[in-house]
Amino acid sequence: MVPEHLLETHTSDGPDYKPLTDQKSWRVALMNYSHDMLPEKINRMQPHLEVDDFQVLLKGHCLLLPVEGGDRVTNLLAMEMEPNKLYNVQMNCWHSQPLSEEARVLIVENCEPDDANSPYAAGHGHEQQEEIVRLRRDL
Numbered sequence: 001m002v003p004e005h006l007l008e009t010h011t012s013d014g015p016d017y018k019p020l021t022d023q024k025s026w027r028v029a030l031m032n033y034s035h036d037m038l039p040e041k042i043n044r045m046q047p048h049l050e051v052d053d054f055q056v057l058l059k060g061h062c063l064l065l066p067v068e069g070g071d072r073v074t075n076l077l078a079m080e081m082e083p084n085k086l087y088n089v090q091m092n093c094w095h096s097q098p099l100s101e102e103a104r105v106l107i108v109e110n111c112e113p114d115d116a117n118s119p120y121a122a123g124h125g126h127e128q129q130e131e132i133v134r135l136r137r138d139l
Contacts, residue, residue, distance in 0.1 A: 026110065
């Protein structure tokens with residue numbers, strides 16, 4: 001066995017978002033499926049106002065939903081993530097991502113996301129909720 005002072009290991013099999021390690025100004029996390037990440041349950045979006053957000057789909061299916069429009073949603077876009085491909089969600093891009101039940105997404109981001117630099121916008125409306133479900137179905 002390798003001593004922990006030489007090599008640490010981290011994992012998460014639990015639902016939702018789980019930070020694995022924080023190092024100075026960056027964090028590595030895993031996001032696994034949870035019931036509120038189904039396309040018909042997505043009811044909020046989030047930007048990162050100070051840094052980009054890097055994501056890699058490890059398994060399953062994930063629909064990345066970047067949004068155009070700045071302070072309010074004007075154009076909801078969709079991209080089915082491909083496994084083992086790095087996605088750089090640009091700073092200030094509102095986004096969300098519904099997951100399949102077996103999905104796992106690796107995330108590298110700012111170590112201290114909070115409401116000031118990564119606010120959530122809830123309640124984007126029934127029409128946008130239907131659009132997310134339609135986008136998922138069309139891909």
